[in-house]
Amino acid sequence: MRIGELAKLSGLAASRIRFYEAAGLILAAERQANGYRDYPPEAVWTLEIIASAQSAGFSLDQIRHLLPLGSGNWQHDELLDALKRKVIEIEDMQKRLTQNKSHLLATIRNIENRPADMSCSDRTKWVLDRLREEGAVLQARGKTRRAAAG
Numbered sequence: 001m002r003i004g005e006l007a008k009l010s011g012l013a014a015s016r017i018r019f020y021e022a023a024g025l026i027l028a029a030e031r032q033a034n035g036y037r038d039y040p041p042e043a044v045w046t047l048e049i050i051a052s053a054q055s056a057g058f059s060l061d062q063i064r065h066l067l068p069l070g071s072g073n074w075q076h077d078e079l080l081d082a083l084k085r086k087v088i089e090i091e092d093m094q095k096r097l098t099q100n101k102s103h104l105l106a107t108i109r110n111i112e113n114r115p116a117d118m119s120c121s122d123r124t125k126w127v128l129d130r131l132r133e134e135g136a137v138l139q140a141r142g143k144t145r146r147a148a149a150g
Contacts, residue, residue, distance in 0.1 A: 001038070001039050001040075001041070001043075002037065002038065002039070003017055003018070003029075003036075003037050006039045006043055006044065006047070010043075010044055010047040010048060010051070011051075012047055012051065017047065020050060021037075023060055023064070024064060025050055025060065025063060025067065026039075026043055026046050026047065026050070027043075029043075046067065049063075049067065050063055050067075056086060057086060057089065057090065058082075058086065062082065065078070065082075066078065066079055066082055102136075103136040103137075106130075106131060106134050106136045107127070107131060107136065110127045110130045110131060110134075111127055114126055114127050
């Protein structure tokens with residue numbers, strides 16, 4: 001099939017398909033006598049796998065190593081290991097995002113509730129003191145830094 005049909009079936013732009021081909025993620029298409037690329041039918045599902053893996057957070061290099069070497073020659077153990085590692089990465093990211101959100105909400109709450117009768121620098125110190133008490137920021141060697149996750 002030509003690249004236009006493959007683009008329509010996969011939902012990807014022709015330029016993206018050419019990029020994946022150049023990057024070695026899909027087999028190079030055979031060229032017809034007129035120079036048009038001729039893609040095999042399995043290119044559709046290969047592109048679907050690539051797009052799904054990218055949206056799950058896999059890099060193109062990771063995807064390249066996970067795709068089967070030829071039609072249906074999946075390396076199941078490596079694939080399962082990579083999928084399990086990605087789930088752990090996502091869970092770790094979710095924990096960090098939850099902590100970041102909590103710290104931001106604490107910052108907002110403290111800024112909104114700071115005493116109005118203080119000078120600007122005193123209000124800043126008051127807010128930072130509250131955030132330190134809540135564990136949102138730590139004072140380290142005389143400098144303020146974000147609390148480490150964990």
